[in-house]
Amino acid sequence: MENRKKVAFYTLGCKLNFSETSTIARNLQDEGFDRVDFEEVADMYVINTCSVTENADKQFKQVVRKAMKLNDKAFVAAVGCYAQLKPEELAAVDGVDLVLGATEKFKLNDYINDLSKNDMGEVHSCEIAEADFYVGSYSIGDRTRAFLKVQDGCDYKCTYCTIPLARGISRSDELQNVLKNAKEISAQNIKEIVLTGVNIGDYGKGEFGNKKHEHTFLELVQALDEVEGIERLRISSIEPNLLKNETIEFVSKSRTFVPHFHIPLQSGSNDILKLMKRRYLREVYTERVAKIREVMPHACIGVDVIVGFPGETDEHFLETYHFLNDLDISYLHVFTYSERDNTEAAEMEGVVPSNVRAKRSKMLRSLSVKKRRAFYESQLGTQRTVLFEGENKEGYIHGFTENYVKVKTPWNPELVNTLHEINLTRIDEDGSVRMEFVSALV
Incomplete structure (x- = not known):
């Protein structure tokens, strides 16, 4: 037993990354590694990266430095979205030994030998078109809730987003496999499962770019509702154009699905939504909120919004602000727009100065505090x-x-x-x- 190596993980980014980190960790434990906290001395540190914000890029370097301080002889591997988009850049960071792209991250054990340090980070990445197969994953043991991945990749072409470049086309797990994973989670005495993916409302597209939907998102929700032993199911984030009235109505009567929706809006201005190439206008968003409030008046509704997108004038921003202020929602996740390489938006005119972006972000964060407070007050006495x-x-x-x-x-x-x-x-x-x-x- 004394020969077992220690591995520690650090996850940047979304719930989907957490579910995948947990699966990679279980794979390595099966291969003779013991998982330890990232704060501990380990033989190998694995960093699951994110590329959604500029900050995540900087965070990666800080995490590598932290690992090197703990053990400067440790083997450091980078996986995840940033590893797919900028593998050479990550490989050049001092201390990094291995960078695995989208198709390789679940085969980490195949690429490590004696854990000796490399002079230069070794890169194994792919053309993103090769990421056409599906690997199911879920997180357990990290927190009270489990994150269950049901879908990966995205076929949408939002002009600000690198996720299709980092994760490939939309593809889904088979329904039977999702149910098997859900049963495995519930057997671990975990009370709540959060469904996660890149675009989970698009659930049902098969592997290899098969556009035919084997099952719909509603059928997934209905099947999961019948799994024994699960107390709560939560839908993490779902596009407004894919959140159908039938799903909202089913959740309102469901045994296990909770009245909590997180629905990305990104802008309350139709002009900006068109520039972003979102697949809805704000009127659709208003309808979704109204439908939820009709059947679940006490539901929590969270909103993603981006400020400072190219071409967003003061008028456009105020349109968003007033739209959200008037809408019966519960909280906001505010993202300050940051330019990403190889996206349409990075080439657009009308760049918003960074100080203006910061000011708008602050205004919406204040609005979020107000909205959450009002929502909490509405729940007192219940x-x-x-x-x-x-x-x-x-x-x-x-x-x-x-x-x-x-x-x-x-x-x-x-x-x-x-x-x-x-x-x-x-x-x-x-x-x-x-x-x-x-x-x-x-």
Whole structure:
């Protein structure tokens, strides 16, 4: 047993990356590695990269430096989106030994031998057209929730996005395999599964670019709702044009799917949506929110929005601001536009100065605080179900209700990963909600 090597992982970016990191880690554990925390000394450090924001690029270098400080003889491997888009750039970072692109990342063990350092990072990447097969994955053991990947890649051509270049065409897991993974997760006493992918509403496209949908997203949701042992299912993020009324209605009556939707908007101006080549106009977004509110008045609705896109004038931005202010939503994820290589938007005119982008971002973040507060206030006095997380934060344990209200109560380790009926009583100074117990569930 003393010959087993130690491996540590660091994940940048989205829930999908977390699910894939967890799968890569399980593969390596099967091959004789012991997983340790990234803060510990390890024989190998694996960094799962992201390329969505400029910041993620810089973060990668910081993470490599951190690994080298822990053990300057450790083998460092980079996988993920940035590794596919800019492999040579990553390979040139001091300390990096191996860079694996989109088709190779799940075969990490094939590329490591005695873990001796390389003079120069070794690159194994592919033409992204070769990423036409599907590898299922899910995360367990990292947190109270599991992230279950159901789809990968994207056929959309949004002018600001590198994801199709990093992950390839839209393709999906077979329904039976998703259900098998869901059962494996529930057998680990995990109470909540979050469905993840690049464009999960496009679920059903087969491997090898098969455009025929074997199953629809609605059929996926209906089948998962019947899996025994799962207490909660959450849809992570879904395009407004792919979130159908039938799905919204099914979730409202579902046994396990929770009333929480995260729906990317990106802009409240139709002019900017057209420049972004989004597949809907803002009127569609208004309809989706109205439908959710009609059948689930207490639902939580999160919104992605980008500020500072090329051509976004003050008028366009105010259109977005007022649109969101008037919309009955619960919180925003605000992204400041940053130019990405090989995207149409990077060549567009009307570049917005960085100080203006920052100002607009700040305005929308303030609006998000206001929206979340109003949503939380609307939930006070109601009875909800909470799933408690595993961390002791300054003497408190936190959890989330089914409709994504963050609650807190004094720390009690017995509450970790348990579900309870509670009453929401008041909003605390830190913005989370205080509660009273009604009854324990599981």
